[in-house]
Amino acid sequence: MRRVLSLLPTLAAGALLAPSAFAADCAVAKTVVEKAICADPELKTADDAMTAAYEAVLPKLGADQQGALKANQEAWLKLREDNCVMEEGRKECVLERTTWRANYLGATAETGPGLAAAPLPFVSTRPLSPKTCAADVSLHKFIPGAGAGETAFNAAIDKIATGAETDWGARDPDLPPDLECSYSLDSTITYGSADLVSSSIMFYAFGGGAHGIYGRLPVTVDLKTGKAFNPADRFDKTALTTLATACTASLREEKIKRYGDFDPADRDSMIAQLDEEMKGYVEVIAANVADAGKWLIYADRAEIYFDPYAVGSYAEGEFTCQLPNATLAAAAGSKGWIIP
Numbered sequence: 001m002r003r004v005l006s007l008l009p010t011l012a013a014g015a016l017l018a019p020s021a022f023a024a025d026c027a028v029a030k031t032v033v034e035k036a037i038c039a040d041p042e043l044k045t046a047d048d049a050m051t052a053a054y055e056a057v058l059p060k061l062g063a064d065q066q067g068a069l070k071a072n073q074e075a076w077l078k079l080r081e082d083n084c085v086m087e088e089g090r091k092e093c094v095l096e097r098t099t100w101r102a103n104y105l106g107a108t109a110e111t112g113p114g115l116a117a118a119p120l121p122f123v124s125t126r127p128l129s130p131k132t133c134a135a136d137v138s139l140h141k142f143i144p145g146a147g148a149g150e151t152a153f154n155a156a157i158d159k160i161a162t163g164a165e166t167d168w169g170a171r172d173p174d175l176p177p178d179l180e181c182s183y184s185l186d187s188t189i190t191y192g193s194a195d196l197v198s199s200s201i202m203f204y205a206f207g208g209g210a211h212g213i214y215g216r217l218p219v220t221v222d223l224k225t226g227k228a229f230n231p232a233d234r235f236d237k238t239a240l241t242t243l244a245t246a247c248t249a250s251l252r253e254e255k256i257k258r259y260g261d262f263d264p265a266d267r268d269s270m271i272a273q274l275d276e277e278m279k280g281y282v283e284v285i286a287a288n289v290a291d292a293g294k295w296l297i298y299a300d301r302a303e304i305y306f307d308p309y310a311v312g313s314y315a316e317g318e319f320t321c322q323l324p325n326a327t328l329a330a331a332a333g334s335k336g337w338i339i340p
Helices: 032-039 042-062 063-083 090-106 148-168 236-258 264-279 282-290 325-335
Strands: 120-126 134-141 182-192 196-206 213-222 295-297 299-308 319-324
Touching: 032 042, 032 063, 032 090, 032 148, 042 063, 042 090, 042 120, 063 090, 063 120, 063 134, 090 134, 090 182, 134 148, 148 182, 148 196, 182 213, 182 295, 213 282, 213 295, 213 299, 236 264, 236 282, 236 325, 282 299, 299 325, 319 325
Parallel strands: 134 182
Antiparallel strands: 120 134, 182 196, 196 213, 295 299, 299 319
16 A cells, blocks of 8 residues: 655644543534544544554653654644545545554554564654754664564665755755755555564655655564574575566556556557566666665565666556466575565
């Protein structure tokens, strides 16, 4: 599920609300989204689950992170209100965002049997200033000292957060005063078990120019050994070539789907044009398949991620190719795939 990322505004000091204040109160529902939630049992159930996840995790945090999460939750509610204001698609917008938020707060993995000990939300929100861009960071981190794998995961998260601040934190002094800059990081745990954790961190950054940049930053760590996933540990060169071929076929099918309806008379020429286009992506596909930083891990598959521009125009957006577990296990051979 792709979320459209946007900066979350921060609350002024002293304006933090109690956890119960974040639940939609149907007795006094005022906003468009609050009224939609109170009128739809499915949305109300999702909102209640999100509020319960928030109230459950808040006492587990230290004082600083409690205050940060309260401000972050208030800002997130405002963002949901702003982004789901249009009547068309409102239910889907509210449901998708609220479900994601509940899973984020509870560190619930999208796939897998679940983590033995879930990480906690780690948030940081900063408003725009004359020298710094606004920042909204919503990541996961394990309690320090939990184990080798948890320590390695935290180190990888810290590296991403530090890198984002280095790359996007400072405001360009040449940026016009009326133009804002910002970046955000949002974590989704794609797979979790007692042995393995995999997270996809979606980023968005805008520092001026025609448009912002966005993408995903995967982190996969063996919780027993503390070792990060590396394709070279599982696949030899021949196997990586086989996976690149499978990835190419998956991307080709996805591009055909995105064409939508077209005149059948044009199909042969369009497919021929696409096949010629795909020849230009051989190197980038091979590079991404060999790059651990492009692997999104799920219970039944892995997805190789391609940023906008990587295998198409910016307007085409991001792509992933799908590699089922059976394909991965066959390629890994005696080394075995990381998902049993």
